[in-house]
Amino acid sequence: MTQKTAIIPITLPTPFDVGPVNCVLLKSDAVTLVDSGAKTEESRQQLLSILKDHGLTFKDLDYYICTHYHPDHAGLSKEIQESGVPTLMLREAVPYVSGDRKFIEQGETFYTDLYHSFGVPDTLGRIELLKLRKYRTFSSAFVPDTLPLPGDEVPGHEGFIFLKTPGHAPDHLSLYHEKDGILIGGDVLLPHISSNALLEPPALNETERPRTLLQYRETLQYLYTLNLKTVYPGHGEPFTNAAQLITKRLHDHTERAKTLEHLLSDEPLTVFELCRRLFPKLYEKQLGLVVSEVVGHLDLLQSEGRVRVEEEKKISHYRRTGVIR
Ligand SMILES: [Zn+2]
Structure with missing residues (x-):
């Protein structure tokens, strides 16, 4: 008989303005960690200590799922994967998390040219580029083991499926349990702040940048059609007023x-x-x-x-x- 999944939020500190990040531990037939916090010693120790309270180490995890490539969520992915834990992300994450040189260089050229065309003074543009490089140091490069498709079942957690929810990040995924109305949403919908639809370079082998706010609005309109009773967000407390928040x-x-x-x-x-x-x-x-x-x-x-x-x-x-x- 399959067990109902217990959902246990784990809050970790980050060095970023956004404040603490929430990871989620899913326990049923399988034990799965969703997101891992930033790559800082403080965050790592706290994650290990909370897992220990549940009698777990990284090795005991059956799966590790990362909602999107941003370092406040993906920071410790490599270390968890190296403990032998199968790691799952959407296909779109690969160029971002794998440290693909060509993609990084294309991205930097893209930002430099784009900021110039936006009329940003070159000195400020350069500072942003340095900030972007610094930001990347809060996670280590890795290649996910499995690239689930939207609609695929989440292994080991009956009733949960993967959703593709781009906009805040092009590789953003969420986990959805239709019957119970549960969304493990990463940063797709946050209770206290609006998720920024961040500017992104073109995907590999594309020339146009994605229109991320338009993508994000499509994602929100799609989420509105779902049965959302409880959302577990990447930042802030779980909430129940998803439809109202989407409308706002x-x-x-x-x-x-x-x-x-x-x-x-x-x-x-x-x-x-x-x-x-x-x-x-x-x-x-x-x-x-x-x-x-x-x-x-x-x-x-x-x-x-x-x-x-x-x-x-x-x-x-x-x-x-x-x-x-
Ligand atoms: Zn975040």
Whole structure:
């Protein structure tokens, strides 16, 4: 007889602004860890100590599943895998987590050129690149053993399936139990902050960057159709008001897009000028996040034909197309 899965959140410290991260221990026929925290000694010790409270070490895990490549979730993946634990991620994660040189170099060139076209001063662009390199040091390269497909059953945990939930990260997966209405959601939906649809380079062998906010909105609209009673998020407490939260997030996107449209009332502006006007206090310290936020909403406006891009000397200027509705 198969056992019902016990869901045990494990909260670990991270060195990032987002604060602590939640991993999840699933116990039924199999014992599975979902996410592993950042690669810091503090986080590692805490994870080992909590597992020990459950009578476990890394070796005792039957599976390790990582929701997405960001180091606050994937940091200790390599160490867990090296303890002999089969490691599962979506196919899209491979170039990110495997330390693929070509992909990293393409990504860096992509960010440098893109920031330039956004009108970001080169000094600030370079600082962002250094921050990105530093960020990567909080996880070690590895190649997942198994690449489940969306809809596949989660091994050892009856009723759970893998969902592909991109937007916050292109490789983002969630675990969903339809009958019990449970979502182990990583960063797809957070209770206290909106998940940033981060700017991403084109996938390997592609030339266009993904429109991550549009992807994320599709993911949210898809999640809205599911039976979501309890969500276990990657940051913050488990929550039950998923439908309400999804509605609010989608609404907030359209409101922020309108604000940008208003900023474009008088003249066309670059992404950097929009960043400064929309986030005057934040833009220098958090430029990466701010640029993602602005570009995401410009993509949304562009997809609805409300702005168009004009290039002049390799700098993109966004122009409003018509009357604000
Ligand atoms: Zn996170």
